Amino acid sequence: MPKKLTKLMITGFDPFGTEKVNPSWRAVSNIPDKIESVEIIKQQLPTVFDKSLEKLISQIEDKDPDAIILTGQAGGRHAISVERVAINVNDANIPDNENNKPKDNYIFDHGPTAFFSTLPYKEIVDQIRNYEQIPAEVSNSAGTFVCNHVMYGMLYHLHQRNKPIKGGFIHVPFLPEQVLNKPGKPYMALDDIVKGLLRAIKVTCEV
Amino acid sequence: MPKKLTKLMITGFDPFGTEKVNPSWRAVSNIPDKIESVEIIKQQLPTVFDKSLEKLISQIEDKDPDAIILTGQAGGRHAISVERVAINVNDANIPDNENNKPKDNYIFDHGPTAFFSTLPYKEIVDQIRNYEQIPAEVSNSAGTFVCNHVMYGMLYHLHQRNKPIKGGFIHVPFLPEQVLNKPGKPYMALDDIVKGLLRAIKVTCEV
Amino acid sequence: MPKKLTKLMITGFDPFGTEKVNPSWRAVSNIPDKIESVEIIKQQLPTVFDKSLEKLISQIEDKDPDAIILTGQAGGRHAISVERVAINVNDANIPDNENNKPKDNYIFDHGPTAFFSTLPYKEIVDQIRNYEQIPAEVSNSAGTFVCNHVMYGMLYHLHQRNKPIKGGFIHVPFLPEQVLNKPGKPYMALDDIVKGLLRAIKVTCEV
Amino acid sequence: MPKKLTKLMITGFDPFGTEKVNPSWRAVSNIPDKIESVEIIKQQLPTVFDKSLEKLISQIEDKDPDAIILTGQAGGRHAISVERVAINVNDANIPDNENNKPKDNYIFDHGPTAFFSTLPYKEIVDQIRNYEQIPAEVSNSAGTFVCNHVMYGMLYHLHQRNKPIKGGFIHVPFLPEQVLNKPGKPYMALDDIVKGLLRAIKVTCEV
Numbered sequence: 070m071p072k073k074l075t076k077l078m079i080t081g082f083d084p085f086g087t088e089k090v091n092p093s094w095r096a097v098s099n100i101p102d103k104i105e106s107v108e109i110i111k112q113q114l115p116t117v118f119d120k121s122l123e124k125l126i127s128q129i130e131d132k133d134p135d136a137i138i139l140t141g142q143a144g145g146r147h148a149i150s151v152e153r154v155a156i157n158v159n160d161a162n163i164p165d166n167e168n169n170k171p172k173d174n175y176i177f178d179h180g181p182t183a184f185f186s187t188l189p190y191k192e193i194v195d196q197i198r199n200y201e202q203i204p205a206e207v208s209n210s211a212g213t214f215v216c217n218h219v220m221y222g223m224l225y226h227l228h229q230r231n232k233p234i235k236g237g238f239i240h241v242p243f244l245p246e247q248v249l250n251k252p253g254k255p256y257m258a259l260d261d262i263v264k265g266l267l268r269a270i271k272v273t274c275e276v
Numbered sequence: 277m278p279k280k281l282t283k284l285m286i287t288g289f290d291p292f293g294t295e296k297v298n299p300s301w302r303a304v305s306n307i308p309d310k311i312e313s314v315e316i317i318k319q320q321l322p323t324v325f326d327k328s329l330e331k332l333i334s335q336i337e338d339k340d341p342d343a344i345i346l347t348g349q350a351g352g353r354h355a356i357s358v359e360r361v362a363i364n365v366n367d368a369n370i371p372d373n374e375n376n377k378p379k380d381n382y383i384f385d386h387g388p389t390a391f392f393s394t395l396p397y398k399e400i401v402d403q404i405r406n407y408e409q410i411p412a413e414v415s416n417s418a419g420t421f422v423c424n425h426v427m428y429g430m431l432y433h434l435h436q437r438n439k440p441i442k443g444g445f446i447h448v449p450f451l452p453e454q455v456l457n458k459p460g461k462p463y464m465a466l467d468d469i470v471k472g473l474l475r476a477i478k479v480t481c482e483v
Numbered sequence: 484m485p486k487k488l489t490k491l492m493i494t495g496f497d498p499f500g501t502e503k504v505n506p507s508w509r510a511v512s513n514i515p516d517k518i519e520s521v522e523i524i525k526q527q528l529p530t531v532f533d534k535s536l537e538k539l540i541s542q543i544e545d546k547d548p549d550a551i552i553l554t555g556q557a558g559g560r561h562a563i564s565v566e567r568v569a570i571n572v573n574d575a576n577i578p579d580n581e582n583n584k585p586k587d588n589y590i591f592d593h594g595p596t597a598f599f600s601t602l603p604y605k606e607i608v609d610q611i612r613n614y615e616q617i618p619a620e621v622s623n624s625a626g627t628f629v630c631n632h633v634m635y636g637m638l639y640h641l642h643q644r645n646k647p648i649k650g651g652f653i654h655v656p657f658l659p660e661q662v663l664n665k666p667g668k669p670y671m672a673l674d675d676i677v678k679g680l681l682r683a684i685k686v687t688c689e690v
Numbered sequence: 691m692p693k694k695l696t697k698l699m700i701t702g703f704d705p706f707g708t709e710k711v712n713p714s715w716r717a718v719s720n721i722p723d724k725i726e727s728v729e730i731i732k733q734q735l736p737t738v739f740d741k742s743l744e745k746l747i748s749q750i751e752d753k754d755p756d757a758i759i760l761t762g763q764a765g766g767r768h769a770i771s772v773e774r775v776a777i778n779v780n781d782a783n784i785p786d787n788e789n790n791k792p793k794d795n796y797i798f799d800h801g802p803t804a805f806f807s808t809l810p811y812k813e814i815v816d817q818i819r820n821y822e823q824i825p826a827e828v829s830n831s832a833g834t835f836v837c838n839h840v841m842y843g844m845l846y847h848l849h850q851r852n853k854p855i856k857g858g859f860i861h862v863p864f865l866p867e868q869v870l871n872k873p874g875k876p877y878m879a880l881d882d883i884v885k886g887l888l889r890a891i892k893v894t895c896e897v
Binding site for chain 3: 360361363365380388389390391392398415416417419420
Binding site: 245252 | 354355405409410411413452453455456459460461462463464465467468
């Protein structure tokens with residue numbers, strides 16, 4: 070029987086672009102500090118290339134979690150999207166929060182083309198749908214902005230350090246308040262995003 | 277100063293088509309029986325041409341409300357949609373719950389082409405957006421199925437009886453649980469639908 | 484046997500809002516001057532409240548057509564939308580081309596709430612779908628901007644003059660070139676819009 | 691100055707799922723046999739895991755093209771989607787044309803996680819948009835069905851054989867005739883898909 074995990078890190082981003090809130094951090098900050106026997110470490114990351122990854126890696130080294138769930142906003146998506154893969158490219162359509170806008174750069178020059186998530190992404194999706202009755206899906210692209218950047222960078226880091234810990238990324242939709250002037254854009258209630266992330270934590274930690 | 281309303285009727289429908297729930301009735305049944313000084317009369321209507329209207333009118337005559345808010349499911353809509361107008365046509369694309377599927381019939385042979393809602397629909401939309409931060413919009417079509425049918429029929433009835441009471445229709449989106457296997461279809465959390473209807477009641481009754 | 488029609492007027496609008504072209508006029512100007520035995524009168528209308536209607540009515544009185552098909556752009560719609568009904572309201576969300584932005588005004592103070600189209604809208608939709616294999620639908624709302632304004636105004640005029648001629652409105656989607664920077668917005672090729680309008684003319688004139 | 695290419699292979703698929711046509715092959719079969727000095731080799735592939743790839747590779751070895759553009763249908767996409775990356779997974783939601791439905795298998799057990807396209811995908815997208823005025827975009831996911839399967843398999847094959855030839859994948863939307871009963875689904879006219887592919891060939895071959 071696999072050992073149950075005891076320390077999970079979950080991150081969210083600060084707002085970017087024209088948005089005043091980021092549903093990922095809003096949801097993460099609503100997660101309790103302890104879920105059953107698992108200690109939850111919550112961390113906000115800046116929506117900035119490189120800095121986000123530096124902060125994440127320093128936190129991983131400092132806190133030494135057993136599993137890591139990164140979360141971010143995916144404006145335009147209908148469902149909680151659990152990412153399958155991160156690719157080795159930075160290709161921004163809008164500037165990050167320090168005005169960087171890399172185009173078609175590698176994240177790591179000699180890194181592999183991609184890494185698969187090591188979270189149980191299918192099981193997370195199934196349980197969010199079945200137990201929470203909330204729209205969720207496996208996504209095959211985390212984009213090419215800061216979300217994919219930290220997902221790839223984290224998986225590369227864990228691979229380099231040979232750390233066999235579970236890690237991956239979950240994208241969440243806009244909140245209702247973000248789409249008031251975006252007719253037709255999908256959104257999800259904060260409560261449902263939080264329920265989805267709690268379920269993801271439970272599946273990941275098998276609690 | 278206009279007299280505040282003291283008795284409001286709000287209706288929802290039973291499930292129809294391939295759906296197992298109807299968010300309109302789910303939401304209405306969560307509305308309290310009294311909001312400030314206003315008595316709330318909740319009524320489920322069958323998703324059946326004519327029968328729905330007969331039941332509604334008999335309830336109106338029996339309960340004599342000061343205002344009437346009809347609600348129904350609008351699968352595919354992103355926002356709480358407060359209807360502006362009902363038109364004199366039954367034109368079903370799917371059968372109702374007793375297998376009626378009228379095509380291009382008048383609701384009342386000698387009725388006018390349309391009636392405008394007499395609810396304060398603009399103010400309802402504005403307050404749902406501003407105070408509840410929930411997507412809401414004025415809609416210019418209640419469709420041509422049972423929702424439009426009861427809206428038109430009620431407004432025709434009130435007009436015939438010369439009853440100067442406020443009446444109209446609010447469409448609500450699918451619930452999250454209804455779209456699990458409808459990728460890309462919009463939905464709204466039940467809590468948010470309820471908040472929207474509560475706000476509509478308050479605006480209508482000026483409480 | 485009904486007399487076949489011999490003179491049809493078809494109109495389109497000039498560009499409005501932030502658009503540089505209007506697919507309705509682009510398509511109308513590609514319609515030939517004669518279709519079988521039917522003379523086609525093509526007329527551009529300004530996207531301006533009142534002026535559009537004045538121009539249309541003066542053209543109707545001058546040219547005395549047997550049928551009138553008004554067309555306009557419906558950005559955001561997926562299909563050729565043949566309108567069923569026009570309502571007695573001007574309610575603009577953006578300014579027209581002379582900076583008018585009426586809010587919740589009647590088009591005619593003592594006009595009825597709505598007029599149904601007198602075009603064979605169901606048959607037009609069926610034939611566009613079946614013979615041209617192009618997406619088409621009956622629409623139950625022409626909006627509350629200049630398109631609905633001229634549709635209502637024309638039907639009111641024909642009704643007042645007791646002219647038993649067929650008249651109605653067809654909305655067409657954006658062109659591909661209009662959505663290059665509107666990700667996810669639907670569009671239709673100009674050739675297909677033209678084919679749809681030609682079919683609508685043939686159905687209306689029974690040629 | 692780079693040598694201009696003289697032989698380009700372009701493939702499309704046969705229809706799959708509930709569809710009666712496949713816009714990719716419909717478009718490819720409309721491409722001429724010669725474009726300026728470039729010989730065009732057109733090949734239909736079966737929508738079947740493994741068989742599609744075996745046929746493709748045998749054709750590549752037989753015809754020895756200088757560049758390869760694979761195309762396929764992406765129902766639900768609004769734009770011509772030039773793929774950036776293929777991933778090492780077969781994960782079907784519907785059966786292929788021989789009833790295979792692999793779930794979460796590797797395409798090649800010891801293959802890398804992903805390969806980037808070696809087509810000039812950004813330039814193709816830019817030129818389709820600027821010169822043809824047709825919606826086009828870089829896509830970061832070719833899915834996990836047969837399209838991604840042949841794209842990954844081809845890139846793996848070229849990499850193993852050390853063949854420095856350009857290769858990649860272009861997804862095209864449904865045709866209008868395919869969405870008549872799929873309200874709201876995006877589509878593109880066949881002429882426009884053909885224009886987009888012709889432009890992609892010209893960019894790839896620098897003619």
